[in-house]
Amino acid sequence: MRSTGKLHLGNYVGALQNWVRMQDEYDCFFFIADWHALTTDYADTSRVKENSIEVLLDWLAAGLDPAKCVMFIQSHVPAHAELHLLLSMITPLGWLERVPTYKEQKENIKEKDLGTYGFLGYPVLQSADILIYKADVVPVGEDQVAHVELTREIARRFNLLYPKTVESEKLTPAQRAWCTAKYGQVLVNTVYVVEPVFPEPQSLLTPTPKLPGTDGRKMSKSYGNAIMLTDPEPVVRQKLKTMVTDPARIRRSDPGNPDLCPVGDLHKIFSSAETMAKVNEGCRSAGIGCIECKGWAADGLVKILNPMQARRQKYADNPRLAWDILEAGSARARDVAGATMNEVRDAMNISLEYEPPKGPAQ
Numbered sequence: 001m002r003s004t005g006k007l008h009l010g011n012y013v014g015a016l017q018n019w020v021r022m023q024d025e026y027d028c029f030f031f032i033a034d035w036h037a038l039t040t041d042y043a044d045t046s047r048v049k050e051n052s053i054e055v056l057l058d059w060l061a062a063g064l065d066p067a068k069c070v071m072f073i074q075s076h077v078p079a080h081a082e083l084h085l086l087l088s089m090i091t092p093l094g095w096l097e098r099v100p101t102y103k104e105q106k107e108n109i110k111e112k113d114l115g116t117y118g119f120l121g122y123p124v125l126q127s128a129d130i131l132i133y134k135a136d137v138v139p140v141g142e143d144q145v146a147h148v149e150l151t152r153e154i155a156r157r158f159n160l161l162y163p164k165t166v167e168s169e170k171l172t173p174a175q176r177a178w179c180t181a182k183y184g185q186v187l188v189n190t191v192y193v194v195e196p197v198f199p200e201p202q203s204l205l206t207p208t209p210k211l212p213g214t215d216g217r218k219m220s221k222s223y224g225n226a227i228m229l230t231d232p233e234p235v236v237r238q239k240l241k242t243m244v245t246d247p248a249r250i251r252r253s254d255p256g257n258p259d260l261c262p263v264g265d266l267h268k269i270f271s272s273a274e275t276m277a278k279v280n281e282g283c284r285s286a287g288i289g290c291i292e293c294k295g296w297a298a299d300g301l302v303k304i305l306n307p308m309q310a311r312r313q314k315y316a317d318n319p320r321l322a323w324d325i326l327e328a329g330s331a332r333a334r335d336v337a338g339a340t341m342n343e344v345r346d347a348m349n350i351s352l353e354y355e356p357p358k359g360p361a362q
């Protein structure tokens with residue numbers, strides 16, 4: 001997740017809620033992508049650190065637990081940059097120019113100059129972010145599937161260009177098992193191409209319910225229509241009061257349709273089945289007013305937000321605690337990333353050690 005500061009309900013419903021579930025099922029690595037934030041916001045870096053902490057506080061508030069997953073800051077694991085550089089050597093330009101979000105964002109974000117090398121190359125950085133942990137799956141929304149596909153292509157190209165070979169006597173037990181499965185048997189005095197450095201990661205598509213902002217458009221901080229995870233109850237209620245409704249309900253006596261109303265969308269996500277039934281009945285029969293209905297939607301929201309905000313407060317009162325979580329996570333990530341980089345350098349014949357040339361000393 002990019003370090004863009006405090007998160008809103010759209011971020012929660014679109015990703016975070018799913019991550020909280022995933023931490024119980026997978027060995028998860030979640031990072032605050034401060035380098036990725038620079039691909040579009042390079043001109044003003046004054047709030048990068050502050051924004052990273054805000055993201056972390058919202059993660060902890062939502063229920064990510066440092067005992068169950070690894071949370072870290074991208075820039076605290078410099079190996080991401082090294083792998084990005086190495087992968088950039090083998091990634092054809094055409095692959096990057098074809099990424100759908102590249103064209104789309106260049107056309108939509110007019111106020112910033114995105115004609116930069118970093119912006120074109122950010123999917124390569126993403127690939128490095130994924131491959132460095134040898135991820136099997138990446139939880140993404142529909143719009144990111146193309147990026148995971150690109151990551152697979154880059155992994156395939158790397159594995160093809162730099163096959164890992166090991167003499168049979170030096171195979172690790174895991175490599176021996178892999179070779180036996182692949183080649184049928186392992187002979188003595190033979191060199192084997194062993195399991196490639198990078199597995200090909202799969203997209204784990206997260207079904208994301210439609211979550212409109214207060215003006216009915218997609219919730220986004222840049223549209224000014226977002227309900228933040230940190231909004232206190234009176235602010236949530238006030239924002240809901242101004243939320244657009246089914247345009248067919250001009251007068252109180254006009255029947256409406258919750259399926260055509262942004263408030264109805266909120267109810268579907270946050271309200272109980274019982275409230276939803278009251279909304280459906282009351283809206284369609286003009287038995288309830290929109291003000292009353294919005295009040296129920298606000299009840300559903302604050303029921304979720306209040307405990308989150310209480311959890312957040314604990315860390316906001318003691319930011320050192322939050323920072324320590326990031327530091328411990330970053331150290332763990334550096335270990336895993338470092339081990340992968342050793343394999344990558346080996347496969348590419350790039351050594352960090354000084355190896356004197358073979359032959360007689362002069």
Ligand code: SF4
Nearest residue numbers: 256261263283290293
């Ligand atoms: S009653 Fe509720 S669902 Fe129906 S139009 Fe009003 S706010 Fe929307």
